[in-house]
Amino acid sequence: MLKFKFLLWAFAQLLKKAAKNNPACAEYIDGKDLVFQIQTESGSGRNFTVKNGKVKSSAGLTKEPTFTLSFKDAATGMAILTAKDKNAFMAGIQSKDLVISGNFAEVMWFQGLTKYLKPNKKK
16 A cells, blocks of 8 residues: 555656656646546545646645546555556456546546657657
8 A cells, every 4th residue: 555655656756747848748837727536445545636737746636636536446556556557447347457537538638648648759
């Protein structure tokens, strides 16, 4: 569980850094106003707020998120979130190890946001 919580905290730091230092990411989140959370079925997790061109995060859950990614347990969340296989997310949904609730259009937007977390490849 501790590794999962640390992963979510680190994810928040990466999002904040990308929003601050990557002009393309800043443009991508500009005008967005949403709250999402990543959690386990047992209710352990972290919420993330994207508003006014910034990303904020805090431990724990919020009452009315725009969408929620809920993993079967912390180990499953770790495995899916750190998988190198691009299909791990979809496989988790199909096996019901990952349940998504809320606004699916915003989930798709979120998936686009995650591309800004990858290091820039120099050509």
